[in-house]
Amino acid sequence: MSDRPRVYLDNAATSWPKPESVYAAIDTYQRQLGAPAGRSAYQEANEVERMIDRTRRLLAETIHAETPQRMIFTSNGTDSLNLALHGLLRPGDHVVTSVVEHNSMLRPLRHLEQHADVQVSRIGCDGRGIVDPDEIRAAIRPTTRLIALIHASNVTGALQPIEAIGQIARQHELLLLVDAAQSVGHVPVDVRAMQADLLAAPGHKALMGPLGSGWLYVGPRAQQHLVPVRQGGTGTQSESDVQPDSLPDRYESGNHNVPAIVGLGAGLEFVQQRGIRALRQHEQTLTDRLLDGLQSISGIRVYGPTDRNDRVGVVGITVDGWPPQELATVLDTAYRVQVRAGFQCAPLLHRALGTALQGGTLRLSLGAWNTTEHIDSAIEALTDLAAETMAS
Ligand SMILES: Cc1ncc(COP(=O)(O)O)c(C=O)c1O
Structure with a gap:
Protein backbone atom coordinates (compact mmCIF):
# COMPACT_ATOMS: atom_id res chain seq x y z
CA MET A 1 0.00 0.00 0.00
CA GLY A 275 -24.60 24.28 11.10
CA ILE A 276 -25.81 23.10 7.70
CA ARG A 277 -25.24 26.53 6.15
CA ALA A 278 -21.59 26.52 7.29
CA LEU A 279 -21.13 22.93 6.07
CA ARG A 280 -22.65 23.94 2.73
CA GLN A 281 -20.32 26.91 2.43
CA HIS A 282 -17.28 24.73 3.16
CA GLU A 283 -18.33 22.19 0.53
CA GLN A 284 -19.11 24.91 -2.02
CA THR A 285 -15.66 26.45 -1.61
CA LEU A 286 -14.02 23.05 -2.11
CA THR A 287 -16.33 22.15 -5.02
CA ASP A 288 -15.50 25.42 -6.80
CA ARG A 289 -11.78 24.69 -6.33
CA LEU A 290 -12.22 21.17 -7.67
CA LEU A 291 -14.29 22.31 -10.68
CA ASP A 292 -11.77 25.06 -11.52
CA GLY A 293 -8.88 22.59 -11.29
CA LEU A 294 -10.62 19.95 -13.39
CA GLN A 295 -11.64 22.42 -16.07
CA SER A 296 -8.01 23.43 -16.54
CA ILE A 297 -6.92 19.86 -17.37
CA SER A 298 -7.16 18.93 -21.05
CA GLY A 299 -8.87 15.62 -21.77
CA ILE A 300 -11.27 15.89 -18.81
CA ARG A 301 -15.00 16.44 -19.20
CA VAL A 302 -17.08 17.49 -16.19
CA TYR A 303 -20.81 16.64 -15.95
CA GLY A 304 -23.43 18.53 -13.97
CA PRO A 305 -24.21 22.18 -13.22
CA THR A 306 -21.44 24.77 -13.07
CA ASP A 307 -23.44 27.21 -10.91
CA ARG A 308 -22.68 26.46 -7.24
CA ASN A 309 -26.30 27.15 -6.28
CA ASP A 310 -27.56 24.35 -8.54
CA ARG A 311 -25.37 21.60 -7.14
CA VAL A 312 -23.89 19.77 -4.19
CA GLY A 313 -20.31 18.52 -3.90
CA VAL A 314 -20.71 15.45 -6.10
CA VAL A 315 -18.66 15.82 -9.28
CA GLY A 316 -18.82 13.41 -12.22
CA ILE A 317 -16.05 13.37 -14.84
CA THR A 318 -14.67 11.35 -17.72
CA VAL A 319 -11.01 11.38 -18.77
CA ASP A 320 -10.10 10.72 -22.40
CA GLY A 321 -8.51 7.33 -22.89
CA TRP A 322 -9.32 6.06 -19.39
CA PRO A 323 -12.16 3.64 -18.63
CA PRO A 324 -13.57 5.04 -15.34
CA GLN A 325 -13.03 1.82 -13.37
CA GLU A 326 -9.40 1.54 -14.38
CA LEU A 327 -8.82 5.19 -13.54
CA ALA A 328 -10.34 4.76 -10.08
CA THR A 329 -8.06 1.79 -9.39
CA VAL A 330 -4.92 3.70 -10.40
CA LEU A 331 -6.01 6.76 -8.41
CA ASP A 332 -6.25 4.59 -5.30
CA THR A 333 -3.21 2.38 -5.76
CA ALA A 334 -0.79 5.06 -6.98
CA TYR A 335 -2.16 8.20 -5.28
CA ARG A 336 -4.48 6.99 -2.46
CA VAL A 337 -7.24 9.16 -3.93
CA GLN A 338 -10.44 7.21 -3.29
CA VAL A 339 -13.41 7.77 -5.55
CA ARG A 340 -16.18 5.73 -7.14
CA ALA A 341 -16.38 4.76 -10.80
CA GLY A 342 -19.12 3.33 -13.02
CA PHE A 343 -22.87 3.83 -13.09
CA GLN A 344 -23.34 4.73 -9.39
CA CYS A 345 -26.71 2.88 -9.46
CA ALA A 346 -28.17 5.43 -11.89
CA PRO A 347 -28.39 3.62 -15.26
CA LEU A 348 -31.00 5.89 -16.86
CA LEU A 349 -29.08 9.06 -16.06
CA HIS A 350 -25.92 7.69 -17.66
CA ARG A 351 -27.93 6.90 -20.79
CA ALA A 352 -29.30 10.46 -20.76
CA LEU A 353 -25.85 12.00 -20.27
CA GLY A 354 -24.31 9.79 -22.99
CA THR A 355 -21.85 8.19 -20.56
CA ALA A 356 -23.31 4.66 -20.56
CA LEU A 357 -21.27 3.25 -23.45
CA GLN A 358 -17.95 4.24 -21.89
CA GLY A 359 -18.86 2.58 -18.55
CA GLY A 360 -20.22 5.60 -16.67
CA THR A 361 -18.19 8.29 -14.98
CA LEU A 362 -15.65 8.80 -12.22
CA ARG A 363 -17.28 10.39 -9.18
CA LEU A 364 -15.49 12.58 -6.64
CA SER A 365 -17.77 13.37 -3.72
CA LEU A 366 -16.94 15.80 -0.94
CA GLY A 367 -17.81 15.90 2.73
CA ALA A 368 -17.35 17.88 5.91
CA TRP A 369 -13.81 16.61 6.56
CA ASN A 370 -12.32 17.34 3.16
CA THR A 371 -9.66 20.04 2.89
CA THR A 372 -8.07 22.10 0.12
CA GLU A 373 -5.09 19.68 0.32
CA HIS A 374 -7.41 16.78 -0.56
CA ILE A 375 -8.75 18.67 -3.56
CA ASP A 376 -5.27 19.62 -4.72
CA SER A 377 -4.06 16.01 -4.39
CA ALA A 378 -6.94 14.83 -6.56
CA ILE A 379 -6.28 17.52 -9.18
CA GLU A 380 -2.55 16.72 -9.26
CA ALA A 381 -3.21 13.01 -9.66
CA LEU A 382 -5.74 13.57 -12.43
CA THR A 383 -3.41 16.03 -14.18
CA ASP A 384 -0.69 13.32 -14.25
CA LEU A 385 -3.02 10.60 -15.44
CA ALA A 386 -4.76 12.70 -18.09
CA ALA A 387 -1.32 13.66 -19.45
CA GLU A 388 -0.22 10.01 -19.49
CA THR A 389 -3.00 9.14 -21.91
CA MET A 390 -2.55 12.27 -23.94
CA ALA A 391 1.16 11.45 -24.33
CA SER A 392 0.64 7.75 -25.20
C1 LIG B 1 -29.62 9.30 -4.46
C2 LIG B 1 -29.58 8.08 -3.60
N1 LIG B 1 -30.73 7.49 -3.24
C3 LIG B 1 -30.75 6.40 -2.46
C4 LIG B 1 -29.58 5.82 -2.01
C5 LIG B 1 -29.66 4.58 -1.18
O1 LIG B 1 -29.17 4.76 0.11
P1 LIG B 1 -28.63 3.51 0.95
O2 LIG B 1 -27.32 3.14 0.36
O3 LIG B 1 -28.55 4.02 2.34
O4 LIG B 1 -29.63 2.42 0.80
C6 LIG B 1 -28.36 6.39 -2.36
C7 LIG B 1 -27.08 5.80 -1.91
O5 LIG B 1 -26.05 5.96 -2.46
C8 LIG B 1 -28.36 7.55 -3.18
O6 LIG B 1 -27.22 8.14 -3.56
Missing part, protein backbone atom coordinates in the same frame (compact mmCIF):
# COMPACT_ATOMS: atom_id res chain seq x y z
CA SER A 2 1.26 3.50 -0.89
CA ASP A 3 2.47 5.59 2.10
CA ARG A 4 0.63 8.66 0.84
CA PRO A 5 -2.17 9.90 3.14
CA ARG A 6 -5.64 8.59 2.36
CA VAL A 7 -7.73 11.12 0.40
CA TYR A 8 -11.34 10.01 0.86
CA LEU A 9 -13.58 11.47 -1.85
CA ASP A 10 -16.37 8.88 -1.71
CA ASN A 11 -18.67 10.67 0.72
CA ALA A 12 -21.68 10.18 -1.56
CA ALA A 13 -21.41 6.44 -0.81
CA THR A 14 -21.01 6.96 2.92
CA SER A 15 -19.29 9.66 4.96
CA TRP A 16 -15.89 8.94 6.48
CA PRO A 17 -14.55 9.49 9.02
CA LYS A 18 -17.39 10.00 11.48
CA PRO A 19 -17.09 12.56 14.29
CA GLU A 20 -15.39 11.16 17.42
CA SER A 21 -18.68 11.64 19.29
CA VAL A 22 -20.32 9.09 16.96
CA TYR A 23 -17.73 6.41 17.76
CA ALA A 24 -18.00 7.25 21.47
CA ALA A 25 -21.81 7.07 21.51
CA ILE A 26 -21.83 3.65 19.84
CA ASP A 27 -19.11 2.36 22.14
CA THR A 28 -20.91 3.60 25.26
CA TYR A 29 -24.16 2.05 24.12
CA GLN A 30 -22.54 -1.31 23.31
CA ARG A 31 -20.44 -1.58 26.48
CA GLN A 32 -22.57 0.10 29.12
CA LEU A 33 -26.21 0.08 28.06
CA GLY A 34 -26.84 -2.77 25.63
CA ALA A 35 -30.60 -2.76 26.21
CA PRO A 36 -33.33 -2.88 23.54
CA ALA A 37 -35.49 0.16 22.82
CA GLY A 38 -39.19 0.37 23.60
CA ARG A 39 -39.53 -3.05 25.18
CA SER A 40 -38.34 -3.13 28.76
CA ALA A 41 -38.45 -0.66 31.66
CA TYR A 42 -35.25 -1.06 33.69
CA GLN A 43 -32.92 1.93 34.00
CA GLU A 44 -30.64 1.16 31.04
CA ALA A 45 -33.65 0.42 28.81
CA ASN A 46 -35.19 3.76 29.79
CA GLU A 47 -31.93 5.52 28.98
CA VAL A 48 -31.83 3.83 25.56
CA GLU A 49 -35.41 4.93 24.97
CA ARG A 50 -34.41 8.52 25.73
CA MET A 51 -31.50 8.27 23.27
CA ILE A 52 -33.79 6.99 20.51
CA ASP A 53 -36.27 9.80 21.21
CA ARG A 54 -33.43 12.31 21.06
CA THR A 55 -32.31 11.08 17.61
CA ARG A 56 -35.91 11.27 16.42
CA ARG A 57 -36.23 14.83 17.71
CA LEU A 58 -32.93 15.93 16.12
CA LEU A 59 -33.99 14.42 12.79
CA ALA A 60 -37.33 16.23 12.92
CA GLU A 61 -35.55 19.51 13.68
CA THR A 62 -33.13 18.96 10.79
CA ILE A 63 -35.92 18.77 8.18
CA HIS A 64 -38.53 20.93 9.98
CA ALA A 65 -40.98 18.06 10.42
CA GLU A 66 -44.17 18.77 12.37
CA THR A 67 -43.41 16.22 15.09
CA PRO A 68 -40.63 13.71 15.88
CA GLN A 69 -43.18 10.87 15.60
CA ARG A 70 -43.28 11.45 11.86
CA MET A 71 -39.66 10.26 11.58
CA ILE A 72 -39.61 6.50 10.94
CA PHE A 73 -36.34 4.62 11.48
CA THR A 74 -35.30 2.22 8.71
CA SER A 75 -32.08 0.41 7.88
CA ASN A 76 -30.92 2.63 4.97
CA GLY A 77 -32.15 4.98 2.26
CA THR A 78 -33.23 2.06 0.08
CA ASP A 79 -35.37 0.63 2.86
CA SER A 80 -37.04 4.04 3.32
CA LEU A 81 -37.87 4.33 -0.40
CA ASN A 82 -39.23 0.77 -0.43
CA LEU A 83 -41.54 1.53 2.49
CA ALA A 84 -42.77 4.70 0.76
CA LEU A 85 -43.36 3.12 -2.67
CA HIS A 86 -44.66 -0.31 -1.67
CA GLY A 87 -46.68 1.16 1.18
CA LEU A 88 -48.40 3.74 -1.00
CA LEU A 89 -48.90 2.51 -4.54
CA ARG A 90 -51.86 0.34 -5.62
CA PRO A 91 -52.87 -1.27 -8.94
CA GLY A 92 -53.96 1.38 -11.43
CA ASP A 93 -51.90 4.17 -9.83
CA HIS A 94 -49.64 6.30 -12.02
CA VAL A 95 -46.34 7.76 -10.84
CA VAL A 96 -44.25 10.55 -12.36
CA THR A 97 -40.54 10.13 -11.75
CA SER A 98 -37.34 10.97 -13.64
CA VAL A 99 -34.34 9.40 -15.36
CA VAL A 100 -32.11 11.06 -12.76
CA GLU A 101 -33.16 8.60 -10.03
CA HIS A 102 -31.03 6.10 -8.15
CA ASN A 103 -31.86 2.40 -8.49
CA SER A 104 -33.30 2.52 -4.98
CA MET A 105 -36.16 4.48 -6.56
CA LEU A 106 -36.05 2.99 -10.07
CA ARG A 107 -36.07 -0.67 -9.12
CA PRO A 108 -39.02 -0.69 -6.70
CA LEU A 109 -40.95 1.31 -9.33
CA ARG A 110 -39.97 -1.14 -12.07
CA HIS A 111 -41.05 -4.01 -9.81
CA LEU A 112 -44.43 -2.38 -9.13
CA GLU A 113 -44.84 -1.74 -12.85
CA GLN A 114 -44.12 -5.38 -13.67
CA HIS A 115 -46.01 -7.03 -10.82
CA ALA A 116 -48.64 -4.65 -9.44
CA ASP A 117 -50.12 -2.85 -12.46
CA VAL A 118 -48.61 0.51 -11.47
CA GLN A 119 -47.85 2.87 -14.40
CA VAL A 120 -44.66 4.94 -14.37
CA SER A 121 -43.60 7.96 -16.48
CA ARG A 122 -39.87 8.72 -16.40
CA ILE A 123 -39.16 12.36 -17.29
CA GLY A 124 -35.89 13.31 -18.97
CA CYS A 125 -33.39 15.97 -17.88
CA ASP A 126 -31.25 18.63 -19.51
CA GLY A 127 -27.52 18.30 -20.16
CA ARG A 128 -26.75 19.27 -16.53
CA GLY A 129 -29.03 16.55 -15.17
CA ILE A 130 -31.85 18.92 -14.12
CA VAL A 131 -35.54 18.09 -14.59
CA ASP A 132 -37.97 20.70 -15.97
CA PRO A 133 -41.04 21.14 -13.69
CA ASP A 134 -43.18 21.83 -16.79
CA GLU A 135 -42.38 18.35 -18.07
CA ILE A 136 -43.51 16.91 -14.75
CA ARG A 137 -46.76 18.87 -15.00
CA ALA A 138 -47.31 17.70 -18.57
CA ALA A 139 -46.91 14.04 -17.55
CA ILE A 140 -49.70 14.15 -14.95
CA ARG A 141 -52.73 11.96 -15.76
CA PRO A 142 -56.09 11.52 -14.05
CA THR A 143 -54.68 8.36 -12.39
CA THR A 144 -51.46 10.01 -11.13
CA ARG A 145 -51.04 9.48 -7.40
CA LEU A 146 -47.43 10.36 -6.77
CA ILE A 147 -44.49 12.45 -7.96
CA ALA A 148 -41.31 10.67 -6.87
CA LEU A 149 -38.09 12.61 -7.30
CA ILE A 150 -34.49 12.75 -6.24
CA HIS A 151 -33.41 16.04 -4.61
CA ALA A 152 -29.65 16.00 -5.39
CA SER A 153 -28.08 13.66 -7.93
CA ASN A 154 -25.51 11.12 -6.77
CA VAL A 155 -23.92 11.27 -10.26
CA THR A 156 -23.78 14.96 -11.22
CA GLY A 157 -24.57 16.71 -7.93
CA ALA A 158 -27.47 18.54 -9.64
CA LEU A 159 -30.14 19.91 -7.32
CA GLN A 160 -33.67 19.59 -8.67
CA PRO A 161 -36.17 22.49 -8.47
CA ILE A 162 -37.99 20.62 -5.75
CA GLU A 163 -40.07 23.50 -4.36
CA ALA A 164 -41.55 24.24 -7.81
CA ILE A 165 -42.33 20.53 -8.16
CA GLY A 166 -43.89 20.50 -4.69
CA GLN A 167 -46.22 23.28 -5.79
CA ILE A 168 -47.27 21.29 -8.84
CA ALA A 169 -47.96 18.27 -6.62
CA ARG A 170 -50.11 20.38 -4.32
CA GLN A 171 -52.01 22.06 -7.18
CA HIS A 172 -52.92 18.63 -8.58
CA GLU A 173 -53.57 17.07 -5.15
CA LEU A 174 -50.78 14.54 -5.65
CA LEU A 175 -48.37 13.21 -3.08
CA LEU A 176 -44.66 14.11 -3.34
CA LEU A 177 -41.92 11.65 -2.37
CA VAL A 178 -38.40 13.11 -2.20
CA ASP A 179 -35.18 11.07 -2.18
CA ALA A 180 -32.95 13.31 -0.07
CA ALA A 181 -30.01 10.88 0.20
CA GLN A 182 -27.52 13.34 -1.29
CA SER A 183 -29.02 16.58 -0.04
CA VAL A 184 -29.92 16.33 3.64
CA GLY A 185 -26.98 17.49 5.73
CA HIS A 186 -25.41 19.15 2.66
CA VAL A 187 -28.12 21.76 1.98
CA PRO A 188 -30.97 23.05 4.14
CA VAL A 189 -33.98 20.74 3.77
CA ASP A 190 -37.43 21.87 4.89
CA VAL A 191 -40.23 19.39 4.21
CA ARG A 192 -42.89 22.04 4.65
CA ALA A 193 -41.28 24.53 2.24
CA MET A 194 -40.87 21.67 -0.27
CA GLN A 195 -44.42 20.47 0.40
CA ALA A 196 -42.98 16.96 0.61
CA ASP A 197 -45.34 14.27 1.89
CA LEU A 198 -42.65 11.63 2.18
CA LEU A 199 -38.90 12.22 2.39
CA ALA A 200 -36.45 9.34 2.43
CA ALA A 201 -32.77 9.36 3.37
CA PRO A 202 -29.95 7.32 4.87
CA GLY A 203 -28.41 8.36 8.19
CA HIS A 204 -24.91 7.33 7.12
CA LYS A 205 -24.04 10.02 4.60
CA ALA A 206 -23.92 13.75 5.48
CA LEU A 207 -25.75 13.17 8.77
CA MET A 208 -22.67 11.25 9.94
CA GLY A 209 -24.41 8.19 11.36
CA PRO A 210 -23.04 4.68 10.80
CA LEU A 211 -24.04 2.34 7.98
CA GLY A 212 -27.30 0.59 8.78
CA SER A 213 -29.16 3.80 9.61
CA GLY A 214 -31.96 5.34 7.54
CA TRP A 215 -35.29 7.10 7.97
CA LEU A 216 -38.50 8.13 6.29
CA TYR A 217 -40.49 11.27 7.04
CA VAL A 218 -44.24 10.58 6.79
CA GLY A 219 -46.26 13.76 6.43
CA PRO A 220 -49.90 14.23 7.47
CA ARG A 221 -51.33 13.69 3.97
CA ALA A 222 -49.29 10.54 3.32
CA GLN A 223 -49.99 8.98 6.69
CA GLN A 224 -53.58 8.07 5.91
CA HIS A 225 -52.57 6.21 2.71
CA LEU A 226 -49.26 4.61 3.69
CA VAL A 227 -49.71 0.96 4.63
CA PRO A 228 -46.93 -0.72 6.66
CA VAL A 229 -44.99 -3.23 4.56
CA ARG A 230 -43.89 -5.18 7.64
CA GLN A 231 -45.89 -6.06 10.70
CA GLY A 232 -44.67 -7.39 14.02
CA GLY A 233 -43.52 -6.59 17.50
CA THR A 234 -43.34 -2.90 18.37
CA GLY A 235 -43.14 -3.22 22.16
CA THR A 236 -46.43 -1.30 22.37
CA GLN A 237 -50.04 -2.58 22.56
CA SER A 238 -48.60 -6.05 23.14
CA GLU A 239 -51.98 -7.34 24.27
CA SER A 240 -53.20 -7.06 20.65
CA ASP A 241 -52.20 -9.09 17.58
CA VAL A 242 -53.14 -6.17 15.32
CA GLN A 243 -50.46 -3.70 14.12
CA PRO A 244 -50.79 -0.40 16.06
CA ASP A 245 -52.05 2.62 14.14
CA SER A 246 -50.00 5.23 16.00
CA LEU A 247 -46.79 6.79 14.69
CA PRO A 248 -44.00 5.76 14.61
CA ASP A 249 -44.94 2.20 15.73
CA ARG A 250 -47.15 1.59 12.73
CA TYR A 251 -44.06 1.38 10.50
CA GLU A 252 -41.37 0.23 12.97
CA SER A 253 -41.72 -3.48 13.63
CA GLY A 254 -38.91 -5.50 15.17
CA ASN A 255 -35.97 -4.47 17.31
CA HIS A 256 -34.26 -1.30 16.18
CA ASN A 257 -30.63 -1.07 15.11
CA VAL A 258 -29.99 0.81 18.35
CA PRO A 259 -26.19 1.26 17.93
CA ALA A 260 -26.80 2.90 14.55
CA ILE A 261 -29.58 5.16 15.83
CA VAL A 262 -27.51 6.23 18.83
CA GLY A 263 -24.56 6.94 16.51
CA LEU A 264 -26.86 8.89 14.19
CA GLY A 265 -27.99 10.99 17.16
CA ALA A 266 -24.39 12.02 17.83
CA GLY A 267 -23.91 12.68 14.10
CA LEU A 268 -26.98 14.93 14.00
CA GLU A 269 -25.73 16.84 17.00
CA PHE A 270 -22.41 17.41 15.22
CA VAL A 271 -24.25 18.64 12.10
CA GLN A 272 -26.40 20.99 14.19
CA GLN A 273 -23.36 22.36 16.00
CA ARG A 274 -21.43 22.98 12.79
